[in-house]
Amino acid sequence: MFASLSLGLALLPFVVSTTIDVQVGGPNGTLVFSPTAVSANVGDQVVFHFNPKNHSVFQSSFADPCGLKDGGFASPFFPVAANSSVDTRPTYSVTVNDTSPIWVFCDQAANTPASHCGQGMVFAINCPSDDSPNSLGNFQKAALAVGASLSAAAASASATPTGDSGSPTLTAAYGGVTLPPVPSATVVTAEITLDSSSIWTTVYTSFVNSPAATPAAANGAVHTVVVGGTNKIFFDPANITANPRDQIVFQFQQKNHSVVQSSFADPCRPLNAGNASAPQGFNSGFFPVDANQTDNFPTYTITVNDTVPLWMYCAQRTPVSHCGEGMVFSVNAVDNSTRNFAAFQSVAEALNGTGAASASAPASSQTTGGALSLRVGGGAGVVMAIIAVAASLL
Ligand SMILES: *[C@@H]1O[C@H](CO)[C@@H](O)[C@H](O)[C@H]1NC(C)=O
Numbered sequence: 001m002f003a004s005l006s007l008g009l010a011l012l013p014f015v016v017s018t019t020i021d022v023q024v025g026g027p028n029g030t031l032v033f034s035p036t037a038v039s040a041n042v043g044d045q046v047v048f049h050f051n052p053k054n055h056s057v058f059q060s061s062f063a064d065p066c067g068l069k070d071g072g073f074a075s076p077f078f079p080v081a082a083n084s085s086v087d088t089r090p091t092y093s094v095t096v097n098d099t100s101p102i103w104v105f106c107d108q109a110a111n112t113p114a115s116h117c118g119q120g121m122v123f124a125i126n127c128p129s130d131d132s133p134n135s136l137g138n139f140q141k142a143a144l145a146v147g148a149s150l151s152a153a154a155a156s157a158s159a160t161p162t163g164d165s166g167s168p169t170l171t172a173a174y175g176g177v178t179l180p181p182v183p184s185a186t187v188v189t190a191e192i193t194l195d196s197s198s199i200w201t202t203v204y205t206s207f208v209n210s211p212a213a214t215p216a217a218a219n220g221a222v223h224t225v226v227v228g229g230t231n232k233i234f235f236d237p238a239n240i241t242a243n244p245r246d247q248i249v250f251q252f253q254q255k256n257h258s259v260v261q262s263s264f265a266d267p268c269r270p271l272n273a274g275n276a277s278a279p280q281g282f283n284s285g286f287f288p289v290d291a292n293q294t295d296n297f298p299t300y301t302i303t304v305n306d307t308v309p310l311w312m313y314c315a316q317r318t319p320v321s322h323c324g325e326g327m328v329f330s331v332n333a334v335d336n337s338t339r340n341f342a343a344f345q346s347v348a349e350a351l352n353g354t355g356a357a358s359a360s361a362p363a364s365s366q367t368t369g370g371a372l373s374l375r376v377g378g379g380a381g382v383v384m385a386i387i388a389v390a391a392s393l394l
């Protein structure tokens with residue numbers, strides 16, 4: 001018995017794992033891991049300590065330094081206040097299961113010029129030596145190259161459409177309407193201080209004259225927008241500026257309106273109509289309101305997350321297209337740009353107004369399943385029948 005106990009104790013040192021601490025983000029908010037590489041034995045734990053800003057720890061591969069590896073680990077994002085005390089900061093642990101290299105990056109602002117990985121914020125466990133082709137130095141160079149190409153792509157994307165006479169012709173999704181050029185956007189990384197306890201880093205898209213990204217309050221401000229009303233086929237106000245975290249409360253008044261997110265180039269159809277793999281926008285549905293109703297109007301609320309313009313319309317088409325009548329709405333459209341609210345409204349009127357060319361939407365817009373509503377007269381009143389129509393039948 002004693003013999004087997006002492007044998008167990010003797011083996012223990014080979015079983016106990018070591019904890020290796022790594023700082024994510026420099027003490028001054030710099031985009032670094034510290035140390036930049038460690039070597040670890042099988043069974044060791046690498047504990048990542050998250051410093052101020054909003055970082056993450058994702059596993060990648062040498063060949064694709066800023067992309068999540070298939071089946072690789074991915075920590076959450078940890079927004080850390082600039083003056084939070086060190087012992088309250090979050091950590092994330094990774095267990096080393098074998099001795100092959102583990103490549104790591106911060107995924108903040110992925111695919112934008114502000115990408116942390118693209119600015120060299122990478123890390124490695126058990127990487128090959130410095131003279132190997134797969135060295136940490138070469139891994140970091142590859143990450144910086146990703147960042148450089150993202151910056152170049154953003155610069156050329158914002159330069160191309162803003163040219164005046166030489167700019168490419170931009171045409172609406174249907175109807176052969178020519179669109180004004182796209183104002184150039186920049187991706188901004190900013191540190192937001194709201195009150196002593198909330199300081200965080202945010203990344204957002206901004207245009208010249210966009211409102212500041214700083215929320216007015218932790219819960220944002222509330223903007224009320226009246227939708228319709230007696231003899232009113234418009235949003236009131238029709239365009240507003242709002243900060244991130246603000247709420248927009250749509251109050252539905254007389255008639256039967258809705259608010260649906262669209263895009264500048266395609267104002268009277270849902271965002272990314274016909275492309276189910278692209279992000280879909282919000283849609284309030286219809287709110288029928290009696291002519292004699294005076295209070296308790298139904299509402300629908302959206303939250304503003306960015307300063308990038310939001311475009312919306314009322315989808316009512318009976319008896320006329322409200323969108324084609326100019327019943328559209330924008331948030332954070334820049335007033336002195338080529339794509340301001342007035343320009344948006346005239347695209348809507350040109351495409352869906354009574355004077356619109358009879359050109360219809362491209363086939364792609366009809367590939368999503370829809371719902372047809374039929375009004376059937378019945379003895380007791382009006383019976384609604386909602387008939388789902390499969391995409392293949394359209
Ligand atoms: C913070 O940044 C300043 C200026 O770049 C530098 O002098 C200082 O050493 C940094 N502090 C730490 C803790 O890295």
Ligand SMILES: *[C@@H]1O[C@H](CO)[C@@H](O)[C@H](O)[C@H]1NC(C)=O
Nearest residue numbers: 072073094095096097098102
């Ligand atoms: C090690 O294995 C554990 C359990 O399967 C897993 O959760 C962890 O992500 C693995 N570590 C690495 C670095 O792949």
Ligand SMILES: *[C@@H]1O[C@H](CO)[C@@H](O)[C@H](O)[C@H]1NC(C)=O
Nearest residue numbers: 081082083084085195196197
């Ligand atoms: C953060 O700094 C502010 C002053 O800038 C201070 O009022 C607040 O107490 C600090 N918070 C923490 C957690 O230290």
Ligand SMILES: *[C@@H]1O[C@H](CO)[C@@H](O)[C@H](O)[C@H]1NC(C)=O
Nearest residue numbers: 054077079108109200201202
């Ligand atoms: C932290 O970053 C992630 C990813 O960019 C983002 O989704 C999240 O909103 C950020 N958190 C804060 C508090 O800014």
Ligand SMILES: *[C@@H]1O[C@H](CO)[C@@H](O)[C@H](O)[C@H]1NC(C)=O
Nearest residue numbers: 256286287288316317318373
């Ligand atoms: C409201 O408008 C929608 C879309 O035209 C229609 O399907 C619905 O029947 C209308 N509701 C009422 C009560 O008129």
Ligand SMILES: *[C@@H]1O[C@H](CO)[C@@H](O)[C@H](O)[C@H]1NC(C)=O
Nearest residue numbers: 272274275276277278279364
């Ligand atoms: C649909 O959206 C995806 C993702 O945004 C995009 O890659 C694709 O090109 C779009 N397809 C069409 C036909 O526009």
Ligand SMILES: *[C@@H]1O[C@H](CO)[C@@H](O)[C@H](O)[C@H]1NC(C)=O
Nearest residue numbers: 289290291292293294295296
């Ligand atoms: C509105 O008028 C209808 C009849 O047209 C009536 O049934 C309903 O009670 C009225 N509602 C209000 C709020 O006055």
Ligand SMILES: *[C@@H]1O[C@H](CO)[C@@H](O)[C@H](O)[C@H]1NC(C)=O
Nearest residue numbers: 281282302303304305306310
């Ligand atoms: C803002 O973000 C929330 C949560 O991700 C989302 O539900 C909402 O639709 C976004 N708002 C807009 C206007 O896209």
Ligand SMILES: *[C@@H]1O[C@H](CO)[C@@H](O)[C@H](O)[C@H]1NC(C)=O
Nearest residue numbers: 268315317321323352360361
């Ligand atoms: C605008 O016109 C297009 C093409 O005819 C149609 O698909 C769309 O539903 C119309 N939208 C509105 C709100 O009238």
Ligand SMILES: *[C@@H]1O[C@H](CO)[C@@H](O)[C@H](O)[C@H]1NC(C)=O
Nearest residue numbers: 183208209334335336337338
């Ligand atoms: C809009 O106004 C801002 C500030 O007044 C100015 O910097 C910007 O150049 C203007 N944009 C255009 C397209 O005139």
Ligand SMILES: *[C@@H]1O[C@H](CO)[C@@H](O)[C@H](O)[C@H]1NC(C)=O
Nearest residue numbers: 237238239240241335341342
């Ligand atoms: C958009 O809103 C701004 C600010 O409220 C206002 O000055 C401008 O006239 C509006 N534009 C249109 C076309 O209604």
